[in-house]
Amino acid sequence: MAKNILVAGASQLQLKQLMAELTGDWQIQQIDNIEKIADYINTEDFEPEVIIYFDIGKVIASTFWVKLIQSLPPIEWVWVLTGKNPTGFKDIEPWLFDSVNWPVDDDKLKRLISKAARSTQIKRRLEYYSQVDFNRFNIDSYTGKSPAVVQLKKMLQELSGVPFTSLTITGETGTGKGLTAGIIHHTGQRKGAPFIELNCAALPKDLLESQLFGHEAGAFTGASTRLKGLFEQADGGTLFLDEIGDMDIELQAKLLKAIEEQKIRRLGSEKVISVDVQIIAATGIDLQQAVVEGNFRDDLFHRLSTFSIELPPLRDRKEDLYELAPKIIAEYNVKANKNVNFISDEIWQQLLGYDWPGNVRELRNVLERCVLFSKDKELPGEWLQLKERIAATINESSLVRASDYVSFPLDGSVGLADLEKFIIEEVLDKTGFNVSEAARLLKTTRQTLRYRIKKYAISRH
Ligand SMILES: Nc1ncnc2c1ncn2[C@@H]1O[C@H](COP(=O)(O)OP(=O)(O)OP(=O)(O)O)[C@@H](O)[C@H]1O
Ligand SMILES: [Mg+2]
Structure with missing residues (x-):
């Protein structure tokens, strides 16, 4: 891929020498008047990856340079020093990719320029993706105009101006907890800083701990290299802890300490590292209930729920x-x-008549299927397949399992405990008595599920 270089301030002789060295896939343009660099780049349809500036001792205020460099799109600067260091060079140096003395060794210059061009490309990609992310996560990405959503958006708007250390998002599966966490970060005061996500249900306790806090090489068997934990990676930004209700209770104590003190220690290290991290926690389970059941720490619950956002089903x-x-x-x-x-009226009737237990995620899945199988401009009703689901949940006369759904009568013949026991048995059956997997499906913790299994004396059969 051709790389573009803009050479500024060089004499004819210097330019000739430079062109002789930089043969190959480099496109070189040159400009005499450095005051015109910004104009040139904005109007000439020439966006260099690297600017090589020949300093011939002309006195120019460092503030001019810094302003200029900041006003341009990501471009790396290589400064060629032809005499003694110019005045104020120290102030400019941090803004440059590198500087070299003239005359310079051919290979060294080529390597340097290639490196600078690569660095520019990476910076541009990052800028692009953060732009994309920002666009994806604005307050209106949470679609809806119902009073509940209007209220929610108002809250998100207010939250964007407030610095907070921790907050919790609750809501059923598919109500947009992940989406909301992204919106809060990308519209808030930390939007330029990292947004780091961790699903607490996806990892066993030890791995979760080393992911969060990091470890030194040799901290435990298998820790061959040093790992920077997510707290450190999120420094200055946000750590999004999804499914926090599934976090091991011992680890919860360490998490609380880290949040309160804003300090961590990598596993296997004595060194205390200060961090500045905002926590967003999300959960599909009732944390207060988990506290009552002894599966979630009271103090962590209070810490996290200073701010709490509940997403409507x-x-x-x-x-x-x-x-x-x-x-x-x-x-x-x-x-x-x-x-x-x-979308025909008939389909609207079905969409509006259905209860959407999987919320927006389920809606997305259903509509994706319909669009994929569409033959013309009309959304094909035969691929909605909502009726069967409704029928499966209401037509039975006692506790039964119909495909992936459970239905039960509301005539008082089935109590809450019967229902709970039945559901746990069914899910355990479905997962081959895999308690972790069953807990995940039931959106609860392994501890809670084990407690219930004991309580109802459920055994593998
Ligand atoms: N109000 C909304 N507007 C637009 N898209 C939404 C909305 N709510 C959810 N979605 C989309 O639905 C999908 C599911 O949302 P998300 O993953 O945020 O849900 P969740 O609450 O985290 O679910 P789970 O508890 O299962 O992890 C995503 O693709 C998300 O972008
Ligand atoms: Mg989620």
Whole structure:
């Protein structure tokens, strides 16, 4: 790939020498008047990866340089020193990729410029992706106009101006906890800083601990190299702890300490490292209940829930379907190269009549399937497959399992405990008595599930 270089301030002789050295896939343009660099780049449709500036001892205020460098898109600067160091060079140096003395060894210069060009490309990519991220996570990315959503957005707006150390997002599966965490970070005061995500249910305790706090080489068997933990990686930014309810109770104590003191120690190290991290925790389970059951620390619960955001289930705000469905269909139209733009009344009836236990995620899945199988502009009703789900949940007369759903009568013949026992048995059966997997499906912790298994004397059969 051709790399573009802008040479500024060089004499004709210097330029000739430079061009002779930089043969190959470099495009070189030159400019005499450094005051015009910004204009040149903005108007000439020439966006260099590297600017090589020949310093011939001309006195220019360092503030001019810093302002200029900051005003340009990411471009690395290589400063060629032809005489003694110019005045104020020390102030400019931190803004440069590197500096070299003239005359310079051919190979050294080529290597340096290649490195600088690569560095520019990476910076541009990062800038692009953070822009994309920012666009993906603005307050309106949370789609909906129902009173509950309007209220929520107002809260998110207010939150964006407030520095906080920790907050909790609660809500059923698929209500947008991950999305909301992203919005809070990317609209808040830490938006330029890292947003680091960790799913606490996905890792066993020891691994989770070393991920969070990091470790030194040799801290335990298997720790062959040093690992910077997520607290350190998120320094200055946000650490998003998803499914916090699944975190081991001993680890919860360490987490609380880290949040309160804003200090951590890598495993196997004595050194205390200061961090500045904002915590967003998300959970699909009732943490207060988990506290009562002894599975979640009271103090951590209080620490995290100073601010708490509860996301409404879709069934309580079905009017949002009118916003959500077209937006999701448009997205899948683009992805699948389709052109669905019509939803019949009959389909609207079905969409509005369904309770959406999997909330927006389920809606996305259903609509994705429909768009993929569409043949023309109409959303195909046969791929909704919502009726069967409704039927499976209401047509039975006693506790039964119908495909992946459980239904039960509301005539008092089935108590809450019967229902709980039945559901646990079914899920354990489905997972081959794998308690971790069953706990995940039931959105609870392994400890809670083990406690219930004992309580109801459920055994493998
Ligand atoms: N209000 C909304 N507007 C637009 N998209 C949404 C909304 N709510 C959720 N989504 C989308 O639905 C999907 C599921 O959301 P998300 O992963 O944030 O849910 P969750 O609450 O974290 O679920 P889980 O508890 O299962 O992890 C994502 O693709 C998300 O972008
Ligand atoms: Mg999630």
